[in-house]
Amino acid sequence: MALINPKKKEVQVKIVYYGPGRGGKTTNLEYINKKFKERIKGEMTTVKTYGDRTLFFDFLPVDIGKIKGYDIKVQFYTVPGQVKYNATRKLVLRGVDGIVFVADSLVVRRKMNILSLQNLNENLSSFNRRIFDVPIVLQYNKRDMEKEGIPLLSVETLENDLNKQLKAPSFVASALTGQNVVTTMKKAISLTVASLQKKLELGG
Amino acid sequence: MEYTIELNKKQFESIENILKEELIDLGVQTVLLIDLAGNILVNLDDGKSDIDIYSLAALAAGNFGAVSAMAKVIGESDFSLLFHKGEKESIHFSKINEDLLLLTIFGKDVSLGFLRLKTAEAMRKILEII
Numbered sequence: 461m462a463l464i465n466p467k468k469k470e471v472q473v474k475i476v477y478y479g480p481g482r483g484g485k486t487t488n489l490e491y492i493n494k495k496f497k498e499r500i501k502g503e504m505t506t507v508k509t510y511g512d513r514t515l516f517f518d519f520l521p522v523d524i525g526k527i528k529g530y531d532i533k534v535q536f537y538t539v540p541g542q543v544k545y546n547a548t549r550k551l552v553l554r555g556v557d558g559i560v561f562v563a564d565s566l567v568v569r570r571k572m573n574i575l576s577l578q579n580l581n582e583n584l585s586s587f588n589r590r591i592f593d594v595p596i597v598l599q600y601n602k603r604d605m606e607k608e609g610i611p612l613l614s615v616e617t618l619e620n621d622l623n624k625q626l627k628a629p630s631f632v633a634s635a636l637t638g639q640n641v642v643t644t645m646k647k648a649i650s651l652t653v654a655s656l657q658k659k660l661e662l663g664g
Numbered sequence: 665m666e667y668t669i670e671l672n673k674k675q676f677e678s679i680e681n682i683l684k685e686e687l688i689d690l691g692v693q694t695v696l697l698i699d700l701a702g703n704i705l706v707n708l709d710d711g712k713s714d715i716d717i718y719s720l721a722a723l724a725a726g727n728f729g730a731v732s733a734m735a736k737v738i739g740e741s742d743f744s745l746l747f748h749k750g751e752k753e754s755i756h757f758s759k760i761n762e763d764l765l766l767l768t769i770f771g772k773d774v775s776l777g778f779l780r781l782k783t784a785e786a787m788r789k790i791l792e793i794i
């Protein structure tokens with residue numbers, strides 16, 4: 461849950477990038493970090509294993525300016541995607557305000573996407589939260605691979621697999637080239653902040 | 665619904681005063697009151713500190729979560745106190761309640777025993793407010 465500090469007039473918002481392993485969650489954050497370098501005061505923090513996979517999480521704090529007189533500090537996190545790291549995924553989800561679900565467009569990863577979304581749902585339930593109540597944006601990543609001749613899932617298939625019930629905003633993207641990385645991020649921020657507006661008005 | 669910490673301006677002020685009197689005046693470098701989601705509620709320092717507190721809070725919350733999970737593996741409900749000793753600076757963590765952690769960063773000139781006493785006192789006072 462976002463932390464609102466009426467004394468400092470500051471809001472801290474937590475947005476988590478979720479999705480299957482090797483799907484490009486960290487690459488999304490790396491692109492954002494590079495693109496907005498001058499606006500990011502802190503360093504991007506990553507806890508990785510040998511194989512360059514995220515072990516615990518990546519963390520990137522960004523100041524996005526003022527809303528209703530409050531300084532909004534967005535903290536981006538990624539979770540480790542590998543199935544075996546569910547305990548750490550749960551830790552990172554604690555207090556989440558908004559989610560970007562990064563799905564892998566490769567045909568061979570279809571099942572992993574579906575399982576990861578189910579896992580997100582289960583983990584949110586363990587905090588007594590429903591996936592439908594948390595602001596969420598879907599990203600269909602790795603669209604650049606089409607040029608390499610690698611078979612990709614069609615957007616219709618991805619929508620049908622992942623977004624049929626959620627009906628969340630979704631974007632095709634390439635975290636590697638930066639295509640729609642910022643669009644996805646902005647949508648996640650605007651949905652998340654909008655869900656806090658009412659609270660800010662009361663507290664302000 | 666997940667527990668949310670909602671404090672008003674006056675509560676924030678009182679907590680800051682407690683942490684200043686009990687810990688900053690003792691000579692610690694930085695005091696952070698964070699929640700287990702990694703958000704910072706209160707941060708105070710001695711004016712000489714230049715650390716990235718937001719990353720520190722995120723890692724500390726994650727670290728504490730991981731250690732709690734370790735506690736459960738060995739049959740403990742939790743470890744209420746953690747201490748990391750460095751060459752120049754050390755970090756002391758204590759759990760205030762289900763959602764709040766108090767982090768203190770201090771140098772060699774502060775004694776750990778005294779710090780623990782003062783931390784306990786600060787925690788007691790904070791629990792009266794929240």
